Amino acid sequence: MNLLLAPFRGLVDFFQALARIHRIVPWLVAYVFLLPLPEILSATGNDYYIYLTNRILIFILLSVGLNIVKGFCGQVTVGHIGLYAIGAVTSSLLAINYGWPFWAAMPAAVVVTGLAGIIIGLPSVRLEGAYLALATLGLGESVRIMIAVTPALGSSTGIMLIPPPQVGSFVFDDFQKYYYLVMTAAMIGIYLSFSILRSATGRAFMAIREDVIAASVHGINVPANKLLAFVISALYAGAAGALFAHMPPGFIHHNNFTIIEMVTLLLMVVMGGIGHIWGGVIGAIIVYIIYDNTLEFYHIQPLTFGLIMVLLVVFMPQGIGGVIDRYLVTKRFVKLREEKSDGAA
């Protein structure tokens, strides 16, 4: 394990050195590193990998957002895909019916989804655990059903010809151009997620996750902060939805937003490690790549994914992020403690 993580350590040190200049510097460097990815993928593989990367980046936005409400704040929600759907449909309709450019339609969709997040989050004020999961599941699924039965929302045929984003005459209409868009969005999403985690709000979320009563007697407005967590995660879902809808060929259908997608998303978060921001990112990448490379075994795919989820929950509840944490973070304290006891002796 140590050997495996050695190259990581070098990178970690490098980025930590950068962070000492300014908090944003490592992010800018990482961003520059990621800019030529489409060329690399295209040269080493083929253009499909760029498309795949775009899909993964959208799922990263979703899983990072879900991690805020589920990982930071400990609220079990299964309605996240419903919010994703709301973002996608809102942005599409604004673009198609009212001719809004993507740059106006997407923020509007994000706001609408944020408001919808309040509704999905309302049960959390009274319910916990499995009951909350059921309530949010119902709300998320009713979003899908509403889309399925309302012709104005696409109903059975779906919404087609959703225009791609455009700046002047530059149209984000191929994989590579769209990559810059979703990659930027995902980077901003991850960065903001760290900002939230580091803030008083983030600490309030975690305190609620750890112990609701202790949180409340230390001055945290529990219901308000739970709702805030739902709203923030809904903003992510709204952005992801809009980015998905406008991605060529610009087609969405209610069955893109079923419980199966929700389970896939949960698997990403669980595999990556609930509450670990990078966990959500790694989970999204791993799950998607595994999924993509096992497409031909479609007979056993859903069963296998379900099985992996169960095994993970039982044997690795902390996920990959938790394992990495144990090796990189906790080890330091074990050492610290050993030193202390040596000193005492």
Place this chain on the structure above:
Amino acid sequence: MALLETRRLSKSFGGLRAIHDLDIDVEAGTIHGLIGPNGSGKSTFFNLVSGVYPPDPGSSITFAGTDVTKSPPHAIAKLGMARTFQLLRLFSEMTVLQNVMVGYHTHVPYSLLGTLVNSPRTRRIDARITEEMSELLEIIGLAEYADMPAAELSGGQRRLLALGRAMATRPKLLMLDEPAAGLSPVNVDNLLSIVMALKDRYGLTLLIVEHILKVVMDTCDRVTVLDHGEKIGEGSPTEVKDDPAVVEAYLGQEMDDEEVRQAMQA
């Protein structure tokens, strides 16, 4: 007017009367003890006063001149009431520093938006908070564990952290629920000296529930004795110690070895 006043405070769970018509005044600047045998309603009293349980109709709780009978816990905390828990209820996955920073939550003046863009103001405030909290950790002796997850601490350290977290809310009234439970005599003394240091430094009022009578007798200005949810005695530690009703309540009880041993220490 007392800092904390309860009038006709009652709470029933189903048919069980946990607290009945309790009137208690905690005067500002004092150390007030609350004792009583197991199941006498001490913890319920804490939960009622801090807003964790809603009291039965007809009850009244006034804190710092404000009626808080129906207030949620976070609003009461904002008025300057802090408490610890018998079972600590630490945020165990969070670091030691984060634990005390949660305690400071009501005093963080920056907005979420400020955090997101990492404004200079936010950074200044962050730096100040971290400094203040480090100072607090210094007092309770956990400064070098600041970045360690709370779950990794030893038992005694965890008790100190719970105390520090409560202190971080900058309370007027600090309510300690069996702060010394499970500590060795040396650690009890250590804890008491820290509590006293904090009291003097921040001008606290203390309300202490404690099984270990020694703690109560040595430190408290005034003691209230509960039995079956009712007040059966009140006064200075010496007065209470000689009250026949109190002796009856304590000695008439079935006690396990540990409790007998602790009672004897007094």
Place this chain on the structure above:
Amino acid sequence: MTTTTKGITALLAAGLVTGLAATALAGEIRIGVTMRMVSENGQKYGQMVVDEFDMINKAGGINGHTLDVTLLNDECKSDKGVANANKLIFQEKIHLLVGSTCSSVSLPIVDVTAKTKVPQIIPHSTNEKITQKGSAWVFRVPVSGRYYAGVNAKYVGENIGKKIAYLCAADAASQNDCEAMQAQMKSQFGAEAAYVAQVQEKEVDFRTHMQKIKSAGVDGIMIAALAETMARALVQSYEAGIPASVNRIGSSSASNSPVPAIAGDAAKGVFFTAAYAAADDRPIARLFNEMVRQRYGIHAPDHDFSQAYDLVRIVEIALGNADLKLDSANLAADRTAIRDAIANVKGYQGLASGPISFCAEATPQCRDGNRTAVLIAYTKGGKDYVTEVLARVTMPVDFGLK
């Protein structure tokens, strides 16, 4: 911030892992198939496409070229279908795309193949908009929804009556069938719908609707839904006491074998339009029925089997006529050659209800290959169901276009 970099490295590593490209072999004709491989029958349709291509390979391939077929499951989900199409086109570098089953999946794939200039041939989707997008790269083997509705309405209006109730499920094909039928009844006979019920894609309880339909006293009920749903609705229509004298009209999926198998006696008398009748007494049809029975255990194949079979035959003809180089430099040229060869298929007589013809223009007239529908009725339900052909109608090429 210690974890910052781990994710970024992982992101880069992801690229490298996927970078292990599958290198395609020269000299093979690569065909990608994306279909709804979920339900039992859905899997058999996809299997039939693959099996038939395999048979060609066993018989020596086409002009000495073997066919390399990749079959992916799109679960009838548009995002998966689009992902499959992109994977097949960019990674497998296919010459021809076959797919998909569901109209809602075929619709967005049409845009993908149009943009990447890859010929796409559709086995099952009937939604009329598919060929109305103006793509020069799409071909449809089945009968377009616009023709089906015309045939169905004509028969109903002339033989059954004009007071019709509709039960429409929310899937794309059924919605299309339902709306088109209502529009046709109106334009051909000026008949408004007597009652319309919109139901969920997998609804299980139709009793309320059936009671209302019963009291409306209609001449016929059109049940537009996917197979299992339709079967349930049929059974419940009898449970509600709607007499057999009220004709049950099925949407295109009424031809799928689960309908009579699940509905049992309630399937008797149900009629529908389709592109193939198992009751067809041509020798080719009898042989086909027997083959499907042996290979897939289906008592009498529905038109999704025949269309899968016809599609492979059409592809075989087109590939045989196309001049293919089959090296990586000529991928685009080969794709164009295959497109043009399919467009040149005229008057193909296979299992389908009528001849299938394509032409070069990117119009529905050229790309909706089959415009003949058969009207089929179940004369016996259950697993050993029996059908009869009521009529065979060929529609004018422009029918149903605005």
